[in-house]
Amino acid sequence: MSTDNQASVLIxxxxxxxxxxxxxxxxxxxxMAFVAPSSRVFGRGELVMDPHEIAMKYLKTDFIIDLTATLPLPQIVIWYVIPATKTNGTGHADNxxxxxxxxxxxxxxxxxxxLNQRIIKTTGFIAKTAWAGAAYNLLLYMLASHVLGASWYLASIGRQHSCWDQESAP
Structure with missing residues (x-):
């Protein structure tokens, strides 16, 4: 097994x-402005538009999750970690x-x-037609199944590679 550099660059x-x-x-x-929780009464409230308050609320709530979702970890692993581990002789790069x-x-x-729940809550529906809603839900399903399938494939290739190394060792 080898790494295809052209595919790695494209990916x-x-x-x-x-x-x-x-x-x-x-x-x-x-x-993005938000409605102050202290002023919410029957669906109405004061809209907070101060950039400092918006930033502080975001930093306290969702910033860490968004930052970890944004980090280019797979790119770093492909270009720096895997080549470093292959030179040391370990076979755990795929895992x-x-x-x-x-x-x-x-x-x-x-x-x-x-974000999906916010779209539904704001508009009351995902799409104007049933077909568009079904296509949207199919897209979410395909994204989740793609991640699970890709992880399963990488784990199986890594296991097959380690079995081949174990059998070829004297």
Whole structure:
């Protein structure tokens, strides 16, 4: 088994592009006004628009989860950690990559599903037609199954590689 550098560059490019959307989401949250909890009465309340208060509320609530979802951990692992571990002779690079990708997708799920609930709460529905709603839910399902399937595949390839190393050892 070997690493395809051309595919690694392409994957890194698209992964970094998707990470930029999370960075933009974080920047928007630093400027997004909120309703003060102390002024909420029957669905109405005072809108807090002070940038300092918005930033402090965001830093106290969702900032850590958003930051961990935005960090380029798989890119760092692919380009720095795996080459360093392969030169030392260890065979745990694929398991490490699968674990880091899985660990990073947990905070991303904490970002995606509350956003989905906020869309439903604000509008009352996801889409105007049943087909569009079904397509949206299918997209969420495909994202979750893709993460689980990719992690399973990386773990199985790592196990197969370690079995081959064990059998080829004298």
């Amino acid at each position: 890194t490019y698209f992964r970094t592009l998707s990470d930029l959307f999370y960075v933009l989401h974080m920047l928007m949250k630093f400027r 490490t990559l699968a674990l880091i990708v899985l660990i990073q997708y947990v905070p991303r799920l904490f970002v995606i599903f509350p």
